[in-house]
Amino acid sequence: MLSAGREISYKSVKIDDLDLTQLDLLKIDVEGFEVKVLQGALQTITKLKPKIIIETHSLKLRAACHEILQSLGYVLKKEGRTIYNTSREMDQVTNLFYAVP
Numbered sequence: 001m002l003s004a005g006r007e008i009s010y011k012s013v014k015i016d017d018l019d020l021t022q023l024d025l026l027k028i029d030v031e032g033f034e035v036k037v038l039q040g041a042l043q044t045i046t047k048l049k050p051k052i053i054i055e056t057h058s059l060k061l062r063a064a065c066h067e068i069l070q071s072l073g074y075v076l077k078k079e080g081r082t083i084y085n086t087s088r089e090m091d092q093v094t095n096l097f098y099a100v101p
Contacts, residue, residue: 014040023050032057038068045072052098058091065096074098 015026015037023044028037034056038045045052052069056062066076080095 016041016043018044020044020048023048026050026052028052028054032061034061035064035068038065042068042072049073049100053095054098055093055095057093062092062094062096069098073100075101 017040026041026045028034030037034054038054044050052074054065054069056065069076075098076096077099078097080097082092082094084092
């Protein structure tokens, strides 16, 4: 990862590797890595069905996240704040609230 011209190393773990037994709410705000977080949490989400607040950073990411969550039985309950941007990669930042009916 690069930050202000410097390389920074970091360790990450998948949510599924945490072996959680309870999860009521999952808040995802990861600046463009939403799909990777969902992919690393599929077993946990499937098993525990938490409510999910996710901030997507482009229309493309929004569609991909929606497809994943819909395939797991989730529905979009509320759309929050949206910011439109001129950046091609992050053209629309939106907060979305998903839950299982």
